[in-house]
Amino acid sequence: MIAGAILIFMLVLLVLGMPVGFAMGVAGMIGLYLEGGPGAIASILSNAPYRSAANFALSTVPMFIFMAEIVSRANIVQEVFVAARRWLGKIPGGLAIATVIASAGMGAMSGSSTAAAACMSSIAVPEMRRAGYNLEVATGVVTVAGTLAIMIPPSIPLVIYGLVTETSIGKLLIAGIVPGIMTALVYSAGILLWNKLRPGVMPAGQAYSYREKLASLKPLWAFLILGSVVIITLYTGIGTPTEAAAIGAFGAAVIALTTRRIDLKGLYNAALQTAKITTMIFTIIIGAMVVGYFFTLTQTAQNLIAFIGTLSIPHWFIIGLLVILYLILGCMMDQIAILLLTLPLTFPLVVSMGYDPIWFGVIVTKLAEVGLVTPPVGMNAYVVSATIRVPLEQVFKGTGVMLMFEFITLCLLLAFPIITTWIPSLMK
Template sequence: MIAVSIIILLFLLLAIGVPVGFSMGVAGAVGLVAVGNLDVMLSVLQTSPLSTVSSYELITIPMFLLMAELVLLSGIADDLFTVTAAWIGHVRGGLGMATALSGAGFGAICGTSTASAATLSATSLPAMVKQGYDPRMAAGVVAVSGTLAMLIPPSVALVVYGLLADVSVGKLLVGGIIPGIIVTFTIMATVWVLAVLYPKEAPCSPRVSLLDRLRLLRGVGPMLLLMIMVTGVIYSGIATPTEASALGATGALGIVIWRRRCSWTNVRQAARRAAQGTCMIAMILLGAQLFGYFFTLTHVTQDLVTWVAELPTSRWVIMVVLLSMYIVLGAFMDQIAILVLTVPVVVPMIVKLGFDPIWFGVIKIVIAEVGMITPPIGLNCYVVSRYANRPVGEVFRGTIPHIVAHFLAIAVFLLFPQTILWLPSLMR
């Protein structure tokens, strides 16, 4: 009964607009007093902040956020769309496909989906509308392409999952590579089908000469180098994710200097935004730890794991129910909030059922992508609506075909786990 009351308190705090980290911290602290006493709560508060921020892998988050801010500052995303549009813009639905490729490429050097969606809104969406694309289709592909940053390394969401689930962040990041490619081609295939069905809504662009296309490739060279610096060193075992994140931030700063966009004011603002994002995530993790202590004392997690393991049904039925729950939650809650609320409870259950937590983590992030474009809270749709000055309802309608296509991709990952686990199994 105490556990139910504290969960109700948590959702009440979230409902009235209290930030996620503070909501979980307050609810957890009240719960600790209820199941123990004031001394128990104070002793946990004395140790939790240090144990939360002293995690070595937590340094990955500010470095990846700083890298994303510096990449945005460099303006390399503009060149990325220009190059992809030049190579495939002349085919039916080519600019939409170029947007998906740009989203994937930008996601490989930027770990936050909202930043990716905002950048694509300012670059690819105006180009598609100018070319004669239906604004609804254009907005939909921009919103869904922005979500690729959640999956393709470096992904802040995967890092947060790894910290909460206590699994290898490096294997998680590498595990997102092949699914990221599959989801990217799923978005491109969806655009192509829509363009074939409704050719007037996705006209072809003029063909660019081969010489000009080759010349434009020079603009994406720094981006490819940065991708190798980050993902390549993690996969090869040369560096840990933490070391790779610092290397990536340094490389992004080098690109800013090389493109002559470096000034003290710009770098300071980028560092401040990265610090703000880091503090927010650290507060969420601290709140999650307090709430987790409360759950541990009440034995809710252990009892739930035992109960689920003894259910007279297939483990796959339980998995489908869990994923369906995540889809519903994703339509109403922030994705980081969902991670910190559910991972400490769900992952032990997943392991007890015999599933790989790395495989589950990647699938969870793919479902989080769906949540980022699902009404009524789909954050990426609001970002696109704001930056592109389009009605948010129009953006949501444009994402519906991509939501359906994402479900097909999720089915592939469920049926063929090696699409996720193969690359991590080869890591040193």
């Protein structure tokens, strides 16, 4: 009873506009006071904030963010888009597919969905508009394609999931590769189908010679090699995810500086922005740990599992309810906050039903993708709207068709868990 009241109180604080980390912390402290008195609060606050933030594995997060900030400032995504446009531009819908590929490439080098959406909206939308694309179509493609960055490794939500659930971060990051590529392929096939059903909605672009196509790949080799090294380090177990993140951040900085894509001032600004984002994430983590201790003290997860066990309903139905829950929360909250808030309750339940924790991590990350483009929060939609200065309503309207393709990939991942678990099962 107390746990339910505290959960509702926390949601009220979020609706009133309190920052997520503080809303979790305040609700958790009130719950601890009601359950164990002032001593419970003093005991938790004396060590929980430090223990939450001092986890060495968390150093993975700022390094991947730093890598994302460098790649974003080095304009590498523009060159990925140019290369994709030269190879696919003459196909009807080719510019839209090029945008999907460039967003996937940005994701493979940064893991930042908002960075991908911001970069691609300023690069791809003007190109698509010049080629005759409808504004809603152009912004919708950019908004949804940007979500690929949180599935294709490095993925910060998957890192957070691994830390909270004590699941192998390396396997989680590798598990995101096939679903990420599959999502990009479904988007591309969907764009071709969309253009076939509505001829002219995505006109064909300019054709380029093979020499021009090959020349467009030259600027990408350094970053492609860097991304490959990070993936190989994770897959082979040569290094830990933290070490892979360090290689990525250091390599991105060296490449960007030596190729003069970024100067020392740009590197400083990237580090400053990394500190700001990391502080926000760590605040949410600390708040989540406080409310998590309250749920542990009240045995909320155990009681939920016991209650579900008394019901004669199939497991797939419970998974369906969790999917709906995550979709609803995605319309209101940031994806990292959703993970930290829900996993202490949902993860034990899912594992108790015999589902693979790696598979569930990819599923909740996929559901977080949907939350990035659905109102009223829809962070990617806000970023695109602010970057190219178009009404938010137009951006949300353009995401509708692309979201249908997103749900196709979600259904495939739910129906065939082996898509997610096969490659991680081969790892040591």
